[in-house]
Amino acid sequence: MNRAYRKTIIAGNWKMNKTPAETRALINELRPLIQRTKWCETVVCVPFVDLPNALKASRGCRISVGAQNLHFEPSGAFTGEVSAEMLSSLGIKYVIIGHSERRQYFGDTNEIVNKKVLAASAAGLRPILCVGESLTEREYDVTREVITTQLKMALQGIDAAAMKKIVIAYEPIWAIGTGKTATADQAQEICNLIRAFVRAKYGARVARAVSILYGGSMKGSNAAELLSKPDVDGGLIGGASLKAEDFAEIVHAANQ
């Protein structure tokens, strides 16, 4: 973390969990636990149907609300999809784009991820852009190339002003939901690579200001070590974001 230059962000990715009533209950439980954490922005990215309740329950506290996906077209015959404007008109601030589960199960290619980042930015949403390598790619020692390609394609057509609003999450696929966390040094190496990419494309000022998160089995017991690294500005949390106490523990580690 480097608070002199950029925001620390702990974002929960609830994935396909929690009903609207459970959403209200979890946020109500979380609120008192993270009252004195002004150095850290807390975000909950919830399923579409939970967004209204998440917004209501988080009113008047420091929790921001995000979605987990969107469609890149503004409107039209796309049954089952939700547009960027629908989200922004609700008052949603963040949207996760390019999560590895969407890339893996729902065919989100780098090109589609790029279109979604452009649509989100145009609608005033802050994308949380996910990048990450598979275990095979790590074993073949092509992690840096994979991440660079994902960034190059996802950020095509994004100018410096839009880049300032984008959060990047480095999520090694082999660490997601597996209990296997990247070491703090591994996380730092790739978060540093991401910042260097942003610096080369957008200049030092933008690179210094962009928040880069780590995601993949982050929890209370390993958060402080990961966050002690200079280029790790927060976390994208799956499993541990579903229990208020576990999530609050990470938020407190980030608030130190």
Ligand code: PGA
């Ligand atoms: P995890 O998920 O914390 O359960 O590993 C992280 C993510 O998928 O964003």
